[in-house]
Amino acid sequence: MASSQSSQKEIVTAAILVIGDEILSGRTKDKNLVYMADRLNEIGIQLHEARIIPDMQEEIVEAVNACRAKYDYVFTTGGIGPTHDDITADSIAAAFNADIDFHPKAMEILTRHYEISGIEFNDARKRMARIPSGATLIENPVSKAPGFQKENVFVMAGVPIIMQAMFESIADRLHGGAKMLSRTLGASLPEGKIAARLGELQKKYPSVSMGSYPYFKQGDVGTNLVLRSIEEADLNAAFNELSDHLDSEGVVISETT
Amino acid sequence: MASSQSSQKEIVTAAILVIGDEILSGRTKDKNLVYMADRLNEIGIQLHEARIIPDMQEEIVEAVNACRAKYDYVFTTGGIGPTHDDITADSIAAAFNADIDFHPKAMEILTRHYEISGIEFNDARKRMARIPSGATLIENPVSKAPGFQKENVFVMAGVPIIMQAMFESIADRLHGGAKMLSRTLGASLPEGKIAARLGELQKKYPSVSMGSYPYFKQGDVGTNLVLRSIEEADLNAAFNELSDHLDSEGVVISETT
Numbered sequence: 001m002a003s004s005q006s007s008q009k010e011i012v013t014a015a016i017l018v019i020g021d022e023i024l025s026g027r028t029k030d031k032n033l034v035y036m037a038d039r040l041n042e043i044g045i046q047l048h049e050a051r052i053i054p055d056m057q058e059e060i061v062e063a064v065n066a067c068r069a070k071y072d073y074v075f076t077t078g079g080i081g082p083t084h085d086d087i088t089a090d091s092i093a094a095a096f097n098a099d100i101d102f103h104p105k106a107m108e109i110l111t112r113h114y115e116i117s118g119i120e121f122n123d124a125r126k127r128m129a130r131i132p133s134g135a136t137l138i139e140n141p142v143s144k145a146p147g148f149q150k151e152n153v154f155v156m157a158g159v160p161i162i163m164q165a166m167f168e169s170i171a172d173r174l175h176g177g178a179k180m181l182s183r184t185l186g187a188s189l190p191e192g193k194i195a196a197r198l199g200e201l202q203k204k205y206p207s208v209s210m211g212s213y214p215y216f217k218q219g220d221v222g223t224n225l226v227l228r229s230i231e232e233a234d235l236n237a238a239f240n241e242l243s244d245h246l247d248s249e250g251v252v253i254s255e256t257t
Numbered sequence: 258m259a260s261s262q263s264s265q266k267e268i269v270t271a272a273i274l275v276i277g278d279e280i281l282s283g284r285t286k287d288k289n290l291v292y293m294a295d296r297l298n299e300i301g302i303q304l305h306e307a308r309i310i311p312d313m314q315e316e317i318v319e320a321v322n323a324c325r326a327k328y329d330y331v332f333t334t335g336g337i338g339p340t341h342d343d344i345t346a347d348s349i350a351a352a353f354n355a356d357i358d359f360h361p362k363a364m365e366i367l368t369r370h371y372e373i374s375g376i377e378f379n380d381a382r383k384r385m386a387r388i389p390s391g392a393t394l395i396e397n398p399v400s401k402a403p404g405f406q407k408e409n410v411f412v413m414a415g416v417p418i419i420m421q422a423m424f425e426s427i428a429d430r431l432h433g434g435a436k437m438l439s440r441t442l443g444a445s446l447p448e449g450k451i452a453a454r455l456g457e458l459q460k461k462y463p464s465v466s467m468g469s470y471p472y473f474k475q476g477d478v479g480t481n482l483v484l485r486s487i488e489e490a491d492l493n494a495a496f497n498e499l500s501d502h503l504d505s506e507g508v509v510i511s512e513t514t
Contacts (some may be wrong), residue, residue: 024306049309153291182284
């Protein structure tokens with residue numbers, strides 16, 4: 001059986017919650033999902049779901065609780081700044097039924113930061129030091145106000161440059177499983193023509209997930225066939241069989257990334 | 258009270274479900290969310306949630322059932338092509354506990370399309386005519402294979418050019434409510450400085466949702482203050498009060514879109 005080894009490999013899964021009215025209104029384009037999808041993949045964590053939700057505590061609580069029970073990791077972005085609409089920390093505390101208060105280390109970091117900058121450390125800015133009890137801080141090398149980790153939930157900023165820096169500061173804490181490997185075959189044919197054969201191949205190689213993505217470029221119709229698996233041998237065998245089949249049918253093919 | 262009229266206006270809400278492993282893997286960037294967010298806004302439908310989910314029937318069923326109960330409209334993109342990984346139609350049928358079979362009108366459209374194109378109308382392509390019982394077709398002016406509407410769920414293609422054409426063909430069927438109006442004030446100050454005043458204004462104008470989005474451009478620190486409301490008079494009053502306040506503090510401001 002092609003998939004005989006699959007069950008021995010560890011699958012680690014994650015969800016991302018993008019918190020912010022500005023994404024749902026179309027005003028701001030999210031740039032964090034693609035970054036996280038790539039980085040999680042490199043670490044061996046499979047992104048299974050992403051949700052974009054509004055700045056509303058009940059929505060955040062519901063999504064966090066649904067996802068933290070279902071996946072190994074949950075990453076949130078957005079809503080941890082100094083203004084009244086930054087309600088992520090309170091919402092996470094509510095989701096965990098945990099207290100929230102000024103975190104001594106976060107206060108120390110911010111006090112020092114504003115001292116050095118000569119900027120007033122006012123009440124609004126102090127809100128950024130409010131962290132649910134039992135959480136660990138996530139370093140923010142860019143603008144100092146920290147994110148935090150509460151159990152399997154990682155709370156990060158929404159501004160992409162800060163989110164990325166925060167993610168890199170926690171990457172070492174994440175435990176990856178089997179890496180999802182991927183090979184893509186570009187074929188100069190409409191997907192309807194390869195569908196039957198691809199379906200047969202999918203049955204033959206259950207450990208390989210086969211996706212078919214048509215494209216239309218300047219009048220050219222083609223299909224990208226994406227094969228993904230945590231089993232390298234199965235992946236290569238399936239890829240070669242598909243490639244040989246298309247080749248024998250005279251289809252122009254090329255491996256793409 | 259600033260918000261006295263709010264309760265008389267109709268609020269219409271929606272969720273989008275982006276169905277596709279290729280988005281979660283980071284391979285393909287979703288382009289449909291931003292398009293839909295803008296268009297729904299124009300029609301007077303508020304996008305409250307978006308989920309990106311994998312090509313797995315149980316996940317699609319769960320998300321569809323959660324969202325169709327919660328929102329006025331649900332729009333799905335992706336998974337209605339001819340290949341084995343296109344499982345959206347079957348999943349929608351399962352979510353509604355409905356039968357699924359070849360739809361006469363869809364068969365007619367596709368038969369004619371492939372006749373004209375001189376392309377074989379094979380079994381894989383016939384799959385695209387399988388529609389849950391009780392659903393209405395959504396026209397696909399680009400590549401003919403239709404989407405469908407089942408109660409408040411609209412099922413569309415994932416390829417952006419097709420999704421957009423499908424959306425435009427159903428826009429007339431959608432019932433919009435009060436339109437969310439928006440005004441944005443760019444201010445040359447860090448958000449921590451305006452946070453307290455903004456919080457007070459938010460309390461004074463509960464019908465206006467106030468968002469604060471810091472930006473960092475070439476060493477320049479500023480904040481976009483986004484005010485949104487279905488009440489035009491409240492929106493303008495809040496905007497003017499905020500604008501006057503910042504002006505009196507000597508902050509450089511400009512209205513942006």
